Amino acid sequence: MAASSLVSSRVSISLLLFVAISSAALLATASANFYKDFDVTWGDGRGKILEDGDLLTLSLDKASGSGFQSRNEYLFGKINMELKLVPGNSAGTVTAYYLSSNGSTWDEIDFEFLGNLSGDPYILHTNVFSQGKGNREQQFYLWFDPTADFHTYSILWNPQRIIFSVDGTPIREFENLEGRGVAFPKNQPMRIYSSLWNADDWATRGGRVKTDWSNAPFTASYRNFSADACVWSNGGSSCSSSNSTASPASWMSEALDATSQERLEWARKNYMIYDYCKDGKRFPLGFPAECNLG
């Protein structure tokens, strides 16, 4: 058994989170355990936790997909997961990995991976919902084959901004522009969810390429989850400011520095294939407010 899994099986995540407030470095070195942090919630055995909790796999066949969700709810955090997507002919399949709250005015932060024929590029689809309103899609190709190996997909969510990153390269920033009338997710705790399902009515080339069930089961894999995050339970946050002995974690005010800003521009310039803020046909009466402000 790996040293990191021994550590994580003995130390509860909430204890780690306490420590994380004063020493973010420690949490980053201890990876969590899927048995402890997640529940496979659907798919009748198609979702599996393996390797003593170090690996999770979801699969999809003609009868069903599968999914999991975090045990914890979080209100802000820096959350990393390594994913290896469905290899080969994955056309028609979608692997969604996202944070979401509940209810009709929910908040949501989405990564969705749209499969493709062998050798054709996956699309990484992103969206942000605040108080039930989404329609903020941005899509990217990736600069590597996301099915050949694990890559890290991260969400930084603090009160000022949401940053989506891939292997440490920021690809999207959604700023808190509440002062100018754009709702921002900051009051509703969210869980982490993931699912693998059939979406061949829209996913690949807009639905023109269908799932080839002779390739089933389709499998996506997850490892090395880490959450440097505020856990919400019983109406309170593990990062409550009433605890004056703890200093706030640095990710709580993290922003893009000049280098990260350059990386973001590089990703947008070379890999972005759709931006709602540039889709004039879709918004004939004018772009959403954040498009003109951000």
Ligand SMILES: *[C@@H]1O[C@H](CO)[C@@H](O)[C@H](O)[C@H]1NC(C)=O
């Ligand atoms: C959503 O609702 C379920 C069931 O009512 C509850 O267990 C959960 O904590 C709620 N919040 C989130 C973020 O899922």
Ligand SMILES: *[C@@H]1O[C@H](CO)[C@@H](O)[C@H](O)[C@H]1NC(C)=O
């Ligand atoms: C699949 O490949 C085609 C051809 O290269 C491309 O147009 C499309 O954007 C790719 N991705 C998806 C999810 O359709």
Ligand SMILES: *[C@@H]1O[C@H](CO)[C@@H](O)[C@H](O)[C@H]1NC(C)=O
């Ligand atoms: C797990 O992720 C952390 C960053 O979150 C990274 O430093 C570490 O190298 C990863 N471990 C493995 C085994 O990939």
Ligand SMILES: *[C@@H]1O[C@H](CO)[C@@H](O)[C@H](O)[C@H]1NC(C)=O
């Ligand atoms: C406050 O933080 C310190 C150090 O992180 C911890 O030892 C203590 O238990 C915390 N107290 C409360 C009430 O959360």
